[in-house]
Amino acid sequence: MQFFYTPDTCALASLICLIEAEAPFELCRxxxxxxxxxxxxxxxxxxxxxxxxxxxxxxxxxxxxxILAYIAQAFPEAALAPSDALAFAQVQAFNSYLCSTLHVAHAHRMRGYRWADDHSAIEAMKAKVPQSVAACYTYIEQAVFEGPFVFGDAFTIADPYLFTIAQWMESDGVDPAGFPKLAAHRDRLRQRPSVVRALQEETT
Ligand SMILES: N[C@@H](CCC(=O)N[C@@H](CS)C(=O)NCC(=O)O)C(=O)O
Incomplete structure (x- = not known):
């Protein structure tokens, strides 16, 4: 497999999972x-x-x-997703929310030109980011996160994805202190060997 990535992007989530799964792959920056x-x-x-x-x-x-679902299913021995169909769908629902709502809210800070040409409209979108991104974290902290991982005791493909996006909290103008469960999850994942290795590999 060849994995195409750029440092400090959402690609980190898949890189962590490839490492967790001990998958054979070539990194292409x-x-x-x-x-x-x-x-x-x-x-x-x-x-x-x-x-x-x-x-x-x-x-x-x-x-x-x-990509995350593929890695989990292609390397089942890594146990990165539940085998029960409904539990797997819940993981997919969470990852879809990160992809289609939280990541997109974040993108309004740097990539407003995707949605408007008008400078003031782009600035208005940027100004809204701390609020729209924080609303997503409030939902995750209060309604989804079980702890110590997103879905309880088992580390799943949801965890590196949440970790990756939560790395951008401060630059999105969101104070992690307002989200104690998510801040602790981020700190915990930073210590995980696959995450340490992924962060090293993406910058070398
Ligand atoms: N929905 C896609 C989003 C991919 C995406 O937007 N990636 C960003 C980096 S986080 C990118 O490649 N941006 C390059 C650009 O906008 O030119 C996914 O979740 O994989």
Missing amino acids: IDFASEQQKSEAYLRINPKARVPALKVGSEVLTETPA
Whole structure:
């Protein structure tokens, strides 16, 4: 497998899971500074011009929830997701929320140009980020998070994904002190060997 990533992006969640699963893969770094995600060569891999992308044989998987679910199912011995269908769907519901709601709220800070051309509209979207992102964390802290992991005692594909996005709390203008369970989860995951290794590998 080839894993296409950029440091400090949502690709970290999939990298942690590849390491957890002890999956064989080659790391392929995409350089945002030179806009390599828009290069012809990368667009042939992922026409969406985004990371992450996971090449499995001749197939390319994109979208973090899909990549995480694939890793969990392709490497079942790593036990990264529940085998019960309903419990698995709950993990997918959570990861879909991170992908389609929390990550998108965060993207309004740096990528407002995706939704508007008008400078004042872009600035207004940026100004709303601390509030819209905090509302997502309030929902997760109060209605979802079981502890010590998202879904209780078992570490699942939901944990590295939440960890990855929660790394951006401060830069999104959200104070982690307002979310004690999520802040403790973030601290706990920072110590986990797969996370330590992923953070090292993505920057080397
Ligand atoms: N829904 C996608 C989002 C992927 C995405 O937006 N990735 C960002 C990095 S976090 C990216 O590649 N941005 C490059 C750009 O906007 O040019 C997923 O969850 O995998």
